Amino acid sequence: MREARDLHSLMERVGAFADDRDWGKFHDPKNLAMALASEVGELLAIFRWVDNGDSDSHAMRAEVSPAVRDEIGDVGILFLLLCRRLEIDPADIVLRKLEANGVKYPVEFSTGNPEPPTASA
């Protein structure tokens, strides 16, 4: 479990797992998006009745933390499967979106405000 620290190798590792099971025919982008949404739904279930202010400590509870880690692991796997299927470099896509977000949320207008400045105008 040591070598796959960089995103590209990790994506290949996740892809090989699916290929070994001949899952490519199920893994079209529509189905992967749906699978991702169902895993995120399980993550939401963990937090749905917890107050915001308690959600950090809730996530760290010994009975809750393994489920949180499981669901976030699934999110990571499906993110990588989507990137691989669509021939997207996963690091690249994150950095490009971050760059776009930098234009949408300029520091001077967005400090302490999570909505784009145009939305609150």
Added chain:
Amino acid sequence: MREARDLHSLMERVGAFADDRDWGKFHDPKNLAMALASEVGELLAIFRWVDNGDSDSHAMRAEVSPAVRDEIGDVGILFLLLCRRLEIDPADIVLRKLEANGVKYPVEFSTGNPEPPTASA
């Protein structure tokens, strides 16, 4: 945009973007899970009326591809923000989940079958 190829650096990069805007107070795990779900919802919207068999070519269309990349980029960003908030190593969590999935979906029973063998018993 070159150096953050490994997941840990990428996570720090994404985290710094949020810290620069003082967004930590909005980024508790409950809110991040919800934000992730809303981005995944936008990804679903792209594919909702498209047949499975057409979803690869749909995703590659010139008018569709930028939106697909945007939403997948957001998924990557929120995955990394969740990992950072919960002090989870993102590569580690993916590899651990993959290992658990290897037990749940043994190659010999899972080839060509996307459901765990116990579920179809």
Added chain:
Amino acid sequence: MREARDLHSLMERVGAFADDRDWGKFHDPKNLAMALASEVGELLAIFRWVDNGDSDSHAMRAEVSPAVRDEIGDVGILFLLLCRRLEIDPADIVLRKLEANGVKYPVEFSTGNPEPPTASA
């Protein structure tokens, strides 16, 4: 189980169930939206690996149908809880949205096309 055929009575019935358990403090709109999304995630899980053309017959299978009905029942319950919390008449909101959709999707431009005419322009 006979009398609550109209939507308003059904909403009151669902609300009384929650009130009997003193769940109002958990049922703010944010939490209800999150709970709804988690139930919809379970519905997605049922269909994620099934082809469009097989999804009707899949939903009707004896092993699948009870789960489909459970999740759709939960969606109905959460729809009604959201309406009640926000003092929205559930029949009214559906009819108003339908009216708005009639403007967005005129019959003459929308026949056989699930996207608004402006979106495909």
Added chain:
Amino acid sequence: MREARDLHSLMERVGAFADDRDWGKFHDPKNLAMALASEVGELLAIFRWVDNGDSDSHAMRAEVSPAVRDEIGDVGILFLLLCRRLEIDPADIVLRKLEANGVKYPVEFSTGNPEPPTASA
């Protein structure tokens, strides 16, 4: 907009809207579930950065309320389209799920506790 107060007529009204546009071919259960999830994602977007305690007043704000109503209207429409496609009586399914929930969440163990008693054991 007066007559469709009962759920069955409302479902027929929603179904006729889709039939008029020949949308049946897009409305298999897989696609409807996906469309429902994307509308719920838009609802989540409205509440993602708002604290629980502020979410009632947020939903009632003049700039926010129309979007909340739009998304909840879409949830109602998709709930009814799913019921119609799967030949489910919408009032029935809600009442049956409520009955099942009554067993899962007995009043004496569930007052002030949103999780089933077995889950917290």
